[in-house]
Amino acid sequence: MFENVPDNGLKYVGKGVDRIDTVEKLTGKALYTCDWLVPGMLFGKIKTSPHARARIIKIDTSKAEKLPGVHAVITGNELDYRMGLYLVDKHILAKGVVRHFGEAVAAVSAESWEVAHHAIGLIDVEYEVLEAVLDPVEALKEDAPLVHPDLGKYDHVREAFTPVPGTNIANRMKYRKGDLEQGFREADFIIERRYTNPSVQHVPMETHVSIGQWSVGDKISIITSAQSPFTVRNLFAHSFKIPHENIRIQIPYVGGGFGGKAGIHLEPLACCLSRKSGGRPVKLQATREEEFSLLPCRSGLVYNIKTGVKKSGKIVAQQMTMYWDAGAYADYAVNVTRASGYSAAGPYEIPNAWVDALTIYTNKPFGTAYRGFGHVEFSWGIERHMDLIAKTIGMDSLKFRLLNAMKPGSTTLTGEVISENTGNVTRCMEAVAESINYGQLTGAEKAREKKTGRKIGKSVVALHKAPAMPSFTGTSVILRMNENGSVSATFSLTEIGAGTYTSVAQIIAETLKFPIEKVHVPIEIDTNHDPYDWQTVASKGLLLTGNAAILAAIDLIRKAYEIAGQVLRASQCDLDHDGEKVFLKHHPAKFVPFSKLAVGYAYPGGNGIGGPLIGVGRYCAQGLSNLDKETGQGNPALDWTYGAHGLIVEVDPKTGAYTIIKVASAFDVGRAINPAAVRGQAIGGMIQGLGTAMFEGYYYDRAGRLLNPSFTDNKIPTSLDIPEEVDAIVVETPQIDGPFGARGVGEHSMIAICGALGNAIEKAVGANLTHMPIRPQDIWKALQTGAKPDSPGISGDVVNFAEAPLCSTRRDSGKHKKR
Amino acid sequence: MKITLTINGREYTRDIAENRTLLRFIREDLGLTGTKEGCGAGECGACTVIVNGKTMNSCLMLAAECSGAVIETIEGESESGELSKMQQAFHKHHAVQCGFCTPGMIMSVKALVKKNPKPTVHQIQEAIEGNFCRCTGYTQIIEAVQAGTDQRDEQEELRRV
Numbered sequence: 001m002f003e004n005v006p007d008n009g010l011k012y013v014g015k016g017v018d019r020i021d022t023v024e025k026l027t028g029k030a031l032y033t034c035d036w037l038v039p040g041m042l043f044g045k046i047k048t049s050p051h052a053r054a055r056i057i058k059i060d061t062s063k064a065e066k067l068p069g070v071h072a073v074i075t076g077n078e079l080d081y082r083m084g085l086y087l088v089d090k091h092i093l094a095k096g097v098v099r100h101f102g103e104a105v106a107a108v109s110a111e112s113w114e115v116a117h118h119a120i121g122l123i124d125v126e127y128e129v130l131e132a133v134l135d136p137v138e139a140l141k142e143d144a145p146l147v148h149p150d151l152g153k154y155d156h157v158r159e160a161f162t163p164v165p166g167t168n169i170a171n172r173m174k175y176r177k178g179d180l181e182q183g184f185r186e187a188d189f190i191i192e193r194r195y196t197n198p199s200v201q202h203v204p205m206e207t208h209v210s211i212g213q214w215s216v217g218d219k220i221s222i223i224t225s226a227q228s229p230f231t232v233r234n235l236f237a238h239s240f241k242i243p244h245e246n247i248r249i250q251i252p253y254v255g256g257g258f259g260g261k262a263g264i265h266l267e268p269l270a271c272c273l274s275r276k277s278g279g280r281p282v283k284l285q286a287t288r289e290e291e292f293s294l295l296p297c298r299s300g301l302v303y304n305i306k307t308g309v310k311k312s313g314k315i316v317a318q319q320m321t322m323y324w325d326a327g328a329y330a331d332y333a334v335n336v337t338r339a340s341g342y343s344a345a346g347p348y349e350i351p352n353a354w355v356d357a358l359t360i361y362t363n364k365p366f367g368t369a370y371r372g373f374g375h376v377e378f379s380w381g382i383e384r385h386m387d388l389i390a391k392t393i394g395m396d397s398l399k400f401r402l403l404n405a406m407k408p409g410s411t412t413l414t415g416e417v418i419s420e421n422t423g424n425v426t427r428c429m430e431a432v433a434e435s436i437n438y439g440q441l442t443g444a445e446k447a448r449e450k451k452t453g454r455k456i457g458k459s460v461v462a463l464h465k466a467p468a469m470p471s472f473t474g475t476s477v478i479l480r481m482n483e484n485g486s487v488s489a490t491f492s493l494t495e496i497g498a499g500t501y502t503s504v505a506q507i508i509a510e511t512l513k514f515p516i517e518k519v520h521v522p523i524e525i526d527t528n529h530d531p532y533d534w535q536t537v538a539s540k541g542l543l544l545t546g547n548a549a550i551l552a553a554i555d556l557i558r559k560a561y562e563i564a565g566q567v568l569r570a571s572q573c574d575l576d577h578d579g580e581k582v583f584l585k586h587h588p589a590k591f592v593p594f595s596k597l598a599v600g601y602a603y604p605g606g607n608g609i610g611g612p613l614i615g616v617g618r619y620c621a622q623g624l625s626n627l628d629k630e631t632g633q634g635n636p637a638l639d640w641t642y643g644a645h646g647l648i649v650e651v652d653p654k655t656g657a658y659t660i661i662k663v664a665s666a667f668d669v670g671r672a673i674n675p676a677a678v679r680g681q682a683i684g685g686m687i688q689g690l691g692t693a694m695f696e697g698y699y700y701d702r703a704g705r706l707l708n709p710s711f712t713d714n715k716i717p718t719s720l721d722i723p724e725e726v727d728a729i730v731v732e733t734p735q736i737d738g739p740f741g742a743r744g745v746g747e748h749s750m751i752a753i754c755g756a757l758g759n760a761i762e763k764a765v766g767a768n769l770t771h772m773p774i775r776p777q778d779i780w781k782a783l784q785t786g787a788k789p790d791s792p793g794i795s796g797d798v799v800n801f802a803e804a805p806l807c808s809t810r811r812d813s814g815k816h817k818k819r
Numbered sequence: 820m821k822i823t824l825t826i827n828g829r830e831y832t833r834d835i836a837e838n839r840t841l842l843r844f845i846r847e848d849l850g851l852t853g854t855k856e857g858c859g860a861g862e863c864g865a866c867t868v869i870v871n872g873k874t875m876n877s878c879l880m881l882a883a884e885c886s887g888a889v890i891e892t893i894e895g896e897s898e899s900g901e902l903s904k905m906q907q908a909f910h911k912h913h914a915v916q917c918g919f920c921t922p923g924m925i926m927s928v929k930a931l932v933k934k935n936p937k938p939t940v941h942q943i944q945e946a947i948e949g950n951f952c953r954c955t956g957y958t959q960i961i962e963a964v965q966a967g968t969d970q971r972d973e974q975e976e977l978r979r980v
Contacts, residue, residue: 016974018910025918026906028853028893032919035852203953205857205865205919255855255919256953288858431980497917497954666980675977676913680959682977684916687956711862711951719944719957726958729978 001550002511003671003734003741012506012516013740016676019502021253021495021523030253030523033209033225034285041211042071044273044284045116047106047123048294049098052132052363052704053145056096056125059106063122069115072276073123075106079272081239085231085263087156087163087170087330088239089148090366092268098127099147099328100365101705102293109273109282132363132704136325137302139168139360147328147361159626161334168361170326171334173341175355175413175632183317183352187308191389194304195381196771197754198697199297199325202370203716206255208295209285212270216279220247222267227257227494228535229527235264236271251525257496258688259369262537263331265295292365292709297698299333299359299367299374300325303381308352313395313403318350322357322378327366334359336367339468340374342414342632346382346752347425347464347642348401349410355632363704369537371685375465375751376692380772383461383755387762397759398433398460402426405462406642415633418640420733423668423743425462425642427731432646433460435664435727445648454650456661457764462644463752466637467538467744471624473638476531477548479508479556479615485580485594486518487556489549492533493541495523498746499677500541506673507546507739511553514579531616539744540621540638542673546739548617556615560597563610567592567601622737639735639743643667645686647756651764656779658761659724660690666729667748671741675730678745682728685749691717693754695773822886826851827895835882841875842866844882845892853893853922857951864950867923868892874930876949891929893922905929908967909960912974916954924950928964937968 007014024030061073076093083090094105106123110116133139133147148154152165161171184190210224220242226232229249237244254261266284273282286295301324308317322344326333341357370376390397405425410418433439438458441449445456467473477491489508495501501521509516533545561572564582568575568590576585583591592601602608627634646664651657665682672678695715699707708714734741758769767782823832826849833848845851845868854877857865861879868877869891896903902910905928915921924947931938931946938946943964944957952960958975965971 016913016977019913019915022910022915022918023902025915025921026893026902026909026925027897028851028922030918031852032855034856035846203951205863205917205951205953206855207857254917256917258953288860288863427980499913499916672977672979675979676959676974679975679977680913680916680955683956683958684954685956687958688953710860711858712860716951716953717956718949718951719947719961722944722957726956727978729980731980 001547001739003736003738005740010510013510013673014671014675016674017502017506017516019499019677020505020521021501032206032253032255033211033223034206036211036223036252038211038281041281041283042109042111042277043113043116044107044109044270044282045120046104046290046294047120047125048290049094049101049103049105051098051127051129052101052134053130054098054127055130056094056098056105057128058126060124061106064108064119067115067119067122069111070108070119071280072109072273073106073119074272074276081268083235083239083264083268085235085331086161086334087154089154090329092272100363102290102365103328104269104294107269107273109277133168134362134364134700134704136300136323136360136362139362144168147363160338162629169358170330170361171337171359173338173357173632174630175341175353177413177415178352180317180319180352180354184308186316188311189393190306190308191392192306193385193388193770194302195384196302197300197377197380199300199364199367200692200696200698201292201297201714202258202260204256204258204260207286207288207291208261208265210266210270211281211283212267212274213281214271214275214279218242218246220271222248222271223250223252224267225254225261226251227254227261227496227537229492229525230532231535232264232267233527236268239268249527251494253523254494254496258371259373259537260296262369262535288711289709292714293706296331296366296368298370299327299336301377303378305381305385307385307389309389309393311393313393313400315348315350315404317352318345320344320355324357324359325362325364325367326359327362327364329366330359331366332369333367335468336369336374340378342412342636343375343465344378345413346379347406347462348404349406353413355413364700365706371688372465372747372750373468373538375463376689376754379463379752380754383752384758384770387759396439398429398438401460401462402429413632414627414636416635416637421736422640423642424731424733425464425644428642428644428666428668429460429462431666431729431731432644432664435729436646436648436662438646452650454652455764456648456650457760458646458648459756459759459763460644460646461752461756461759463748464640464642465748465751466640467540469534469538469540469621469638471626472620473534473540473544474618474620475533475544475548477545477552477617478531479552481556481594481598481613483595483598485598486520487512487514488520488522490522490530491545491548492525492530493545494525494536496536498681499674502677503542503673504545504549507549508553511550512557513577518579539641539746539748542742542744543639543738544619544621546742548619550617550739551619552615552617555617556613559613559615560594563597563601564592566609639738641667641669641743641745641748643748645753645756647760649757649760649764651761651779653765653783656776656783658776658779661723662725663723664727664729665749666731667745668731668733669745670735670738670743671732672730673740673742678730679728681745682749683726685747686753687717687722689750689753690757693757693772693774694721695775697773820883822882824885824888824890826890827892827898837883839882840878841880841882841885842877845877851892851894855919855922857919864927865920865923867926867950869926869930874927891926893925896925905932905967908963912959912963912966914955914960914963920950920952924952924960932968937970938964
């Protein structure tokens with residue numbers, strides 16, 4: 001909508017206007033769920049499992065119950081509800097067995113945190129420890145312990161997902177395009193290698209927190225730090241069989257989400273504690289340690305890629321097998337598997353392709369959505385593989401990427417034909433290559449190498465992602481005019497930090513032709529008052545809610561014209577308006593101010609017409625379809641946002657220590673609604689991605705206990721870890737069905753940056769890396785073992801995640817056959 | 820035990836438990852919830868306040884240690900009803916996303932600028948190293964601090980090609 005309006009015809013869209021939510025945040029006045037107190041509120045605390053897999057023999061809660069100040073103690077025995085987004089596999093508290101370290105086993109409510117904490121220590125749980133399955137590939141073996149023996153009985157979304165009962169496979173996705181065997185027959189080279197990455201944490205600065213109240217008549221009230229109010233409500237309604245209208249979800253300011261707060265988490269337990277505490281509200285807040293193990297993480301991945309390529313550099317066939325380590329519960333991981341499956345080749349055209357993607361249960365903390373939804377993980381393998389192929393066939397790796405890049409007329413893995421309007425990945429790659437002087441060292445860089453004794457390497461990688469969402473995803477915006485002629489907009493996308501609320505305000509101001517100061521968007525959400533949105537995920541919010549906002553603004557103006565036409569005794573086609581009034585086009589002196597139309601127009605004699613002005617906008621994703629279960633063919637993609645990163649790294653060849661000198665990132669955003677916010681997303685996601693690339697990741701012992709659930713041992717990037725220079729670039733190929741041509745970019749900056757780092761390091765010092773994160777010791781080890789890319793690999797080697805971060809670079813290497 | 824201390828220029832006298840942390844005293848006993856808890860272990864800096872001129876992780880301090888102390892929190896930054904110069908710079912330079920780290924970040928920057936009115940980029944990075952931010956990637960925060968110390972005028976541009 002309005003995608004072809006030129007920049008110079010726009011007043012707010014395309015301008016880096018101030019965010020509408022920062023004054024409250026800067027003054028400490030913004031209230032997050034953790035700040036909320038509710039009259040009568042009790043404090044909850046959770047007893048968690050110290051084992052990865054164990055049978056619960058007995059839970060003795062008697063001592064805890066007797067502790068003064070304790071109101072309720074609950075265990076899984078008394079709760080018979082299973083939850084699940086797509087596959088209903090998780091009890092609110094473990095029932096009979098625990099399936100991962102950190103799983104909730106019992107909970108208490110008490111009059112203070114201290115009493116609750118003390119009470120948890122008084123609960124005795126007797127376990128019989130069972131053999132745990134920790135490696136996703138091992139979990140596929142016939143004799144592997146089953147994480148969910150009852151998988152066949154679980155309810156699931158049948159149109160989209162395929163669990164395999166009797167195995168640890170929570171979902172199996174198949175994508176089949178062209179003729180794979182024929183493609184490999186045509187290839188001059190076949191190159192195969194395995195790539196791995198561990199689970200990581202989202203690390204929102206505000207940990208998960210919920211206040212739940214279960215009142216008489218099954219009236220539920222929840223205040224929570226969640227991303228998706230209506231999804232929390234819907235899942236709660238289904239699991240507890242309570243009517244939707246009985247459930248109220250309020251979401252105040254949210255201290256970061258990144259996908260970790262997309263589903264339903266602490267809300268049901270807080271409400272169950274409330275019910276057993278006589279209906280008093282109960283606040284449950286995860287500690288940072290619980291955030292790492294009780295709450296979900298990002299799934300680990302083992303990714304096998306086998307590619308057939310011609311001497312000319314054209315890829316002719318690719319077979320990809322993805323083993324997703326979902327952990328103990330499916331949550332979003334089954335959909336990560338689906339969505340990353342159809343993107344699994346990166347933004348490159350593969351004429352003949354097979355992808356087999358498996359979501360595999362293991363006895364580890366479970367995976368969920370995380371910024372990039374699988375694409376960060378597989379882009380590591382794909383982008384490392386692209387460089388390996390280029391090196392093997394003796395072609396420059398950027399030239400090789402440009403040759404195979406998606407272009408108008410290319411088809412995706414699911415058969416969608418790319419058009420001129422889809423976006424331009426080639427331009428993104430060219431822009432970042434230019435920014436980093438790809439392919440050469442500048443005079444200054446040569447001097448730097450000489451001075452430091454370190455080696456400089458440069459890389460360019462490309463990326464793409466489309467939202468993973470139901471084909472009929474819908475949203476809505478309500479725009480109410482206030483008495484003074486300003487407007488207030490409500491919608492249920494949450495402002496988790498990305499700045500989307502400001503962009504939507506800009507879109508509304510632009511469409512209404514109102515000054516932006518007259519557009520008010522309250523940050524807090526309440527399902528009792530605000531209109532439906534599916535979820536705040538997938539970088540779909542700006543496009544869908546933006547469109548609904550345009551439609552709401554058009555609807556509001558149309559309704560204002562209906563009344564103004566009567567007042568001015570004019571046909572609506574003769575009306576125009578500005579930020580203050582509706583007037584006659586040919587007699588602008590004849591007008592009626594919006595303030596007189598806002599809540600109903602009163603004639604001089606006193607009689608009135610109209611009533612309060614309300615605009616309604618609804619938008620539903622259009623033209624999408626389910627995927628065929630055997631071939632994966634269909635149209636799942638609302639929009640494709642393309643991008644590229646260029647990275648310059650300086651590596652010490654003796655120690656493996658490295659410094660990132662520069663990152664240039666370019667994204668085809670269609671149109672940057674708020675360039676300053678886009679820049680914030682570009683840089684913020686890039687650094688978050690570098691955290692994943694450089695040092696973040698879960699470490700387990702052999703029994704499956706998480707060893708580093710804290711900031712002491714699981715750091716995120718600090719201000720001293722950022723590149724010396726960053727360059728954020730946008731390409732703007734308008735999205736026809738995007739608001740003012742825009743498409744989403746919230747997740748994309750995080751994708752493929754890991755591959756960019758690995759490739760630049762390899763170019764600098766020749767380290768052959770197949771596991772991320774890349775720590776200096778990993779580079780050092782790779783250089784010592786001399787695992788060069790062209791040395792024979794150990795095909796089919798199983799990477800044990802329990803050990804992977806320490807030894808994977810030694811265990812993995814490449815396998816190439818020259819024909 | 821009884822303590823008396825000054826927070827944002829106002830004197831408070833309260834009876835507290837000896838194990839009460841300064842963070843919980845500020846947030847729960849006084850209702851100044853601008854200061855946040857991100858980890859409770861002194862790692863993330865969300866709870867940063869200024870105690871007698873020095874930045875401290877209030878989650879690691881006991882309120883009992885602070886009797887007689889002069890403490891500054893985020894709530895004291897805009898008591899005049901206007902954003903401070905540094906808050907203005909954060910606002911203009913998009914240095915805030917989810918906002919959860921922001922109060923602690925502003926406190927660290929305030930203490931830096933008091934000591935060093937024209938910090939270099941590296942000095943800014945060092946001063947906020949203990950304040951984790953998961954959203955911004957720090958760049959726009961550093962630019963805002965430069966602007967707030969009169970070392971930068973314009974918003975850094977997103978390049979459109």
